[in-house]
Amino acid sequence: MKSSRIKLTLTVIFFALFTSFKISAEDGSRLWLRADTVITPSEVIYRDTGDETLLLAVEELRRYWKGHAVRLVISDARDIRALTSEGFLIEGDSRSGVTITSSTEAGLLYGTHHLLRLQVTGETGGSITVKESPKYALRILNHWDNQDDSVERGYAGSSIWQWQSEQDSTVIALYRNYARANASIGLNGTVLNNVNASPLILSAPILKKVKTIADVLRPYHIKVYLSVNFDSPAALGGLPSSDPLSKDVRQWWKGKVKELYTVIPDFGGFLVKANSEGLPGPQDFGRTHADGANMLAEALAPFGGIVMWRAFVYNPSDEDRAKQAVLEFLPLDGQFSPNVLIQVKNGPVDFQPREPFSPLFGLMKETPLMPELQITQEYLGQSNHLVYLATMWKEFFESDTYVKGEGSSVAEITDGSLVPQKLTGIAGVANTGMDVNWCGHHFAQANWYAFGRLAWNHSLTAEEVADEWIKQTFSNEPDFVAQVSTLMLESRETAVRYMMPLGLHHIFAWEHHYGPEPWTDIPGARTDWMPSYYHRADAEGIGFDRSISGGAVEQYATPLCEKWKDLATCPEKFLLWFHHVPWDYRTKSGKILWDELCYHYDEGVQEVREYQRTWDKMEPYVDAERFRHVQAKLKIQSHDAVWWKDACLLYFQTFSRRIIPYEIERPIYDLDELIENSRPKTVKP
């Protein structure tokens, strides 16, 4: 895979530079950047300052813009200054000429990509007026890549950084393609390495590689960040401790940061997972998360660097895991330095197919919170299932926290529009790897794309983003766009149905988080890593009662808390998240809970089969290579949906002791066999 992608990358560059032939290998390596180069480049008017970012914009326009001349203008006019520094204004007409104006070269590059996108999606026919500024200042990919080139929760091959490779031109070309793709959707930062960070990331040989990457990414206006191990002063620096209040430790970090900025003058900062799932942190020395974060912030501040400190912490305790981030971080609100953001996963547990938003959003009023979304589909079929995540993220962005009264959406809380913030940012855990199509599943590219577009503008609808992506990646054909868009927009709800409907969560297989294992019970392991901790099925019913006094529901503001606490008013999508519900409870459909559960699973299965049908009908619109690849993945998904349905229904049936309604397709698996064979990833007869 690796070498084939690199070879192809070179081929692409060759063709792009010297010819306008169409690429025949439809392997998805070009992502959504598939426009043909033009034969006669249009005129691009700009003042050549030698700025590399500006030249990239010029190059894009010369290669791909099919209209009349484009003028690129740096301006500090009032209307331009009203935008953020990365914002831009596009005005004109493709037949008579278009002007892109920004206060920075980065804005011109973003405006250029925006214009080219409009061209591909067929929106440059008449006059154009577009004014854009990003909603979040920091729009960052988190790569959970290890220095041995493995990728934690990566399902698309080894690390694109190729830590083990020589810095040859093929690797550089790969970085460049990556950077161009990110720039085209507005991303401006990348954390290169796993949050489960090795201290060695800060060692000299690795920093050399980091510098190489930063140098390639810089013209694309992408800053490089690193995840750091909190114990680095001891583990790497040889100090006796890594206590954040120790003078030597603080000095060590200051020295290390200085070294970093010497090599990478625009280095972005640190991402830290501390005192979480066994990693070291300030609590090991009796200090708080604030002590730890502020120490790093102090070292970074002189250079303009930031700290992204993760709130994903929980300990084995009597406290519901869903409550622990609030218990840990809320008391520290107001104690963090100005260049610290707390990075908070969208939900209170862990990137489940559906969670309510984390109650930290809204509760922590004095600290900038940075949502962390997961692009890689750890819990959503990995690179086998077609699940378009924009709908899930939109559900999150639009969740009303009520902390400033009705209309206090998570998006407006975090982007600074409702509560002014010193810093705003959003992170997405990347789904990229060395697979030739970058993401394993062609449709997983849409999630990378959507993360970028929504990080830029979370008020875009999931449908708008899907349409843009489909048109750029596959076809403008209205029938194709309409049918594939419908499929994508429904796909996440379908996955919830066949995996974890009605508020169920974390009943995944212990080892791989791919398939169902609601029965898993590893003796001696943490109870809050066991599915039974979450589903709590018994003879009476199923679900986690978080509606009790002191329960997790009380971390939400009025009137959400009251609404969710009451079984009668709790939305059914969160039913089993907040309540332990009797098997014979009447749901809104009039069915009892057990039957409702059965129908949800079955609908999930039927919907995937419908997706297969839809996709098969799309064959005339798609090249054979990508058509077959997606078709094969849908087969696996269809197979897996039945597996999920059977595993969950047969297992929960041992508690409910009720019949699966006869209208529903009967199970084809035996529970005992499923329990015995836990890891099926491919379809074997």
Place this chain on the structure above:
Amino acid sequence: MKSSRIKLTLTVIFFALFTSFKISAEDGSRLWLRADTVITPSEVIYRDTGDETLLLAVEELRRYWKGHAVRLVISDARDIRALTSEGFLIEGDSRSGVTITSSTEAGLLYGTHHLLRLQVTGETGGSITVKESPKYALRILNHWDNQDDSVERGYAGSSIWQWQSEQDSTVIALYRNYARANASIGLNGTVLNNVNASPLILSAPILKKVKTIADVLRPYHIKVYLSVNFDSPAALGGLPSSDPLSKDVRQWWKGKVKELYTVIPDFGGFLVKANSEGLPGPQDFGRTHADGANMLAEALAPFGGIVMWRAFVYNPSDEDRAKQAVLEFLPLDGQFSPNVLIQVKNGPVDFQPREPFSPLFGLMKETPLMPELQITQEYLGQSNHLVYLATMWKEFFESDTYVKGEGSSVAEITDGSLVPQKLTGIAGVANTGMDVNWCGHHFAQANWYAFGRLAWNHSLTAEEVADEWIKQTFSNEPDFVAQVSTLMLESRETAVRYMMPLGLHHIFAWEHHYGPEPWTDIPGARTDWMPSYYHRADAEGIGFDRSISGGAVEQYATPLCEKWKDLATCPEKFLLWFHHVPWDYRTKSGKILWDELCYHYDEGVQEVREYQRTWDKMEPYVDAERFRHVQAKLKIQSHDAVWWKDACLLYFQTFSRRIIPYEIERPIYDLDELIENSRPKTVKP
């Protein structure tokens, strides 16, 4: 399995003799013989001659008959003499007394089982008058059991003969239960060993075991037969050759037969597979099948023994395999000794899910032909699929050969009613093994049962036999009987649909004959063992053109030959058996052939899913143990049906280059993966 069945067998005997408690282990070991013993036995009136067969009848009645006294009478009255020696007359009323009359004790035993069956199926309420004679004189099970206790094409455990075991009481009890089951359905012979026979079957130690078995079976009116290896004189006797015209060879056989009859005075005779699939035969010495059969017949004749000589012969040649039995045997018609029967498989190829009848039936006018049916489901899902075979056998029995004009059914040709025969007989390849339920699948017991009942009376309908079996084996509950009967009656057509619809045949996996492998191509292997030999799919169409001049269709009589030869009049169930049909040929439904094929496969899948639903609804009527066992088997069948559908459609699609109609559920397998993984027998996710 083995020891558990033996233990259970003893338990059954214990309970039957000393108590009337209901057996709690519902493991299927009791087959269709599940009546409770009565607490106060009824009077049985008979003349005690000490005949063991008569005493077995008396014992059955004392244990199970719930009505008034039964009289057992041996009679040579005219109306009794009009029956065959095994026939019987039942007259009377269960409240005032019933008389069973026959000219033999065997007839009284059959009459007794008939009466007890009527009692269980609820037909002994009023007055009873039943007069029965078996249609075939020889009703024989063929066990393909080897002396190492393996069973060729056996899917229910090791050989019930337990060749390796000491002759202890548990083994004897097992033989007795087997014999009783056969007697209850009218079977009177059993070939103990595999037609691929070892010469050692005739060695002294093994004959000692054969004698033990014969002694146990004798009171049940079941004769023992052996398959013999044609090369035994050389291989076992040490002669220089086994040439059937050699005086020494003939003498050797005579001596061996004499030895046999000294040990087993009522020994039945030999079954011979010669010059077939690599086995030795008379052709090895330049002699004919008649020479070989007649030599053995000569040795057996003085003792009343018979030879069953198999017509299942074919050589790798340019001649269609379906034609070869006729080419080989027709010229020998009239040359066989009077105590020889030619044993002919129902179809001309090999126990496929659907074949036309073998053209030997009707063509060979001077030789008694003995149909060979396969009870073990070698080609019909083995012991995993629920396929009731009576409908297939009825289709065979009722096939009109037209050789004596319209109405010359295979049954009437072979049973002597249309063409007088010196000998009549029918053989079924057994599906028994040491599995606790004898046959692997509880519903496979129905095929053993149906073979016996139809061998006795082929004019019973498949529905009548199913109803009898269901009532005895499971329940008299009308809803249960109706639904399960419908399922059984449709099941063979369903299997044809998801395996080999429209006349397709022998596209099974090379190694195991379980799953689909239409693609198999073993370099260097016989072409007539390759699926492509049979399906002949190409860009134009699919099917074996046997309608050409000199083709297999010409082995059938007028008007069958003409009807089947013409694509327009050939029944669609035989379409691809006799014709190579273009993909776009319009079938009777109006669909083109490719679509018709797709719909057939899909209907097969949907039907199995419907069987699962039906069975699940039957839960209230069935003990949990058998309910779950059948439910688990149906899951496998449902899974396999999809596998068959996907494998065949995806493979044939590589020729047809047409779309699977969109209404049809899409494939979930990849052809390449299916080709790689050929042996999936259980359901793994």
